[in-house]
Amino acid sequence: MMDQYLKNQKRKDKAFQYVALGCTVFALLVLGILIWDILAGGLRRLDWSFFTNLPSRHAERAGIKTALAGMGSLLFFTILIALPIGILAGVYLEEYGTNNRFAKLIEINIANLAGVPSVIYGILGLQLFVRTAGMGNSLMAGALTLALLVMPVIIVATREAIKAVPRSLREASYGMGATKWQTTSRVVIPSAMGGILTGIILAISRAVGETAPLLVIGALVYVPFIPEGPHDQFTTLPIQIFNWTTRPQEAFVVNAAAGIIVLLLITFILNAIAIALRNRWYKKMRY
Amino acid sequence: MYKLQAKNVNLFYGEKHALRNISIGIEPNSVTAFIGPSGCGKSTLLRCFNRMNDLIENTKIEGEFCLDDKNIYEDINVYALRKMVGMVFQKPNPFPKTIFENVAYGLKLGGLKDKRKLTDKVEESLKKAALWNEVDGMLNKSALALSGGQQQRLCIARALATEPTVLLMDEPASALDPISTAKIEDLIYELKKTITVVIVTHNMQQAARVSNKTAFFYLGELIEFDETNKLFTNPAEEKTQNYITGRFG
Secondary structure, X not given: OHHHHHHHHHHHHHHHHHHHHHHHHHHHHHHHHHHHHHHHHHHHHOOHHHHHOOOOOOHHHOOOHHHXXXXXXXXXXXXXXXXXXXXXXXXXXXXXXXXXXXXXXXXXXXXXXXXXXXHHHXXXXXXXXXXXXXXXXXXXXXXXXXXXXXXXXXXXXXXHHHHOOOHHHHHHHHHOOOOHHHHHHHHHHHHHHHHHHHHHXXXXXXXXXXXXXXXXXXXXXXOOOOOOOOOOEOOOHHHHHHHHHOOOXXXXXXXXXXXXXXXXXXXXXXXXXXXXXXXXXXXXXXX | OOOEEEEEEEEEEOOEEEEEEEXXXXXXXXXXEEEOOOOOOHHHHHHHXXXXXXXXXXXXXXXXXXXXXXXXXXXXXXXXXXXXXXXXXXXXXXXXXXXXXXXXXXXXXOOOOOHHHHHHHHHHHHHHOOOHHHHOOOOOOEHHHOOHHHHHXXXXXXXXXXXXXXXXXXXXOOOOOHHHHHHHHHHHHHHOOOOEEEEEOOOHHHHHHHXXXXXXXXXXXXXXXXXXXXXXXXOOOHHHHHHHOOOOO
């Protein structure tokens, strides 16, 4: 009787193990096929000239120089805007305003904002920055739109990191006669910096892949020059890839695959940095 | 004249009446031990003397606290108070910074920037806390690399750096091994030559070893306060007698 029961349980245990294994393998397989397909399509197109050439209507001469430069400057301005506002908002919510209703309201809204589809941000950016503020489809309008998009990520990461700073450290600081600001700026934020950095990098890697909001605000698909200032028009790598995939010629699809490899590599590197930072920080903060 | 004084103090955490009409005077250059079962209010009273209870919400305090006959809630700025009345906590809580930065923290808060003065002060404080010999030459290492006992002495050095005249210690050795504990106790003995020490402890042998006077608290009341010798050998109150002999339920 008991024996039979145990046998059944064991069988169930094994069955579950295989189902879980199957799911994992399936997910990895899909990812593997995807990567294989892209590599097979695009790897042969990846050479130095692909990085240094301007876009062109001849597929074999087209490169991603302007897309990379546009993406770089776009990320630079995005982070420049989103970082201080996001971190300070996170610090305010966690350290100063957790108990009033206004802060609670903001808190709920930020959680909601993180779930809003990115194309909605594009529409907001189009109306607010491109039209009302009269920026046109400039780098600045794009950066402001992306900044809005990634700010919730930075705020949430900052709050989580600050929450993880042990209460005993704050007490130590207050016990030394520190004011609230001194405690926050000298102990809490430095101790939380690892977590905040992780959030920043995740925010960047989210911004790297965004296409929809930029298309909505009118980022151009063909930009034969490198943006020189925040008022210039721009393109980015995801938009360039999107453009290439819509072309009927086979050669442009190869270009798109090569572009995807570059984009994947950038995202992969950013995520690796984020994980490394987080691990270092946990090691440092262990008590 | 008392160094520290509490007069008719009542303290409430929300509805809970945590301290009941407590009056106590602590003499300068002495060690006073607060003993009593958990939740008796001894830590709460200790934390009143440098206003750490201000940080806990819903705390209401009645009565008067004095440092050198000055009301600490009215006549002294709270940040200045905490520099004069240092605190050491139960769990060693060094900042995740270097040893040097930990000790220099209070000095830098006070605006001291001169590198030479900072270095001198840090060395002096570490010597006072009997840690200098163990950390000399590695001041730029992380404080978290030290052992628990060393970390606690580092916290004491950090508190001593601003030259407080009172040091409050909230069960400073309860998380430490016997050897580290002995070092802390030796240190307390040295410290009382220059400053006033108030220590909360669960360890009655420790209270008997290090203190001049001992206060016994029970359920928020100060039951007995007397010379340590007298309190442990010939207590006036039955409750004290029961507690120190371990008969307390």
